[in-house]
Amino acid sequence: MTANETIIEYLTSVPAWYLATCEGDQPHVRPFSFAAEQDGRIWFCTATTKDVYRELQANPKFEVTAWRPGSGWIILRGRADLDDRANADVRRAGFEHMAALGEVHDGPNDPELTFFSVAEPQAWICDIDGSWEPLAF
Structure with missing residues (x-):
C-alpha cells in the first residue's frame, strides 16, 4: 500500500479528523472528513467562504491528525x-460528502466549493508507546 493509500484509508475509516492551520501565532483546529486521491496527490474539500481557506491562503502550512x-x-x-x-x-464525491454533512452548494462545480491538495507531504503513524513509523512518499 502506498503512503497516499494508507493515509486515505486511515482518514476515511474514522468519522472525523482534525486539520490545523495557524493565523499569526494562534493555531486553529477544525474537524474535516473528506479525503481523496487524484494524480498521486491527496485532496481535501472546503469552501472559499470559510476561515480555513483564508488561513491557508495566508499560510499554506498545515497538519492533520486522526486517531x-x-x-x-x-x-x-x-x-x-x-x-x-x-x-x-x-468534485462529485466531495460535493456529495459535504451535502451529507448539511452544507449547501449548487453542485460539484459551485465556485464556493474548492479542493486543495497536499504538497511536500510528510506523514507518520504513531503509537501511545512512543513509537512512530514514517510513511515514505
Whole structure:
C-alpha cells in the first residue's frame, strides 16, 4: 500500500479528523472528513467562504491528525496547494460528502466549493508507546 493509500484509508475509516492551520501565532483546529486521491496527490474539500481557506491562503502550512482505536494515530504535514484541479469524480464525491454533512452548494462545480491538495507531504503513524513509523512518499 502506498503512503497516499494508507493515509486515505486511515482518514476515511474514522468519522472525523482534525486539520490545523495557524493565523499569526494562534493555531486553529477544525474537524474535516473528506479525503481523496487524484494524480498521486491527496485532496481535501472546503469552501472559499470559510476561515480555513483564508488561513491557508495566508499560510499554506498545515497538519492533520486522526486517531483510530487499536491503530494509534496518524500525523500528516504539508503545504496546501490551493490550485483547484480536482477532477469530476473527486468534485462529485466531495460535493456529495459535504451535502451529507448539511452544507449547501449548487453542485460539484459551485465556485464556493474548492479542493486543495497536499504538497511536500510528510506523514507518520504513531503509537501511545512512543513509537512512530514514517510513511515514505
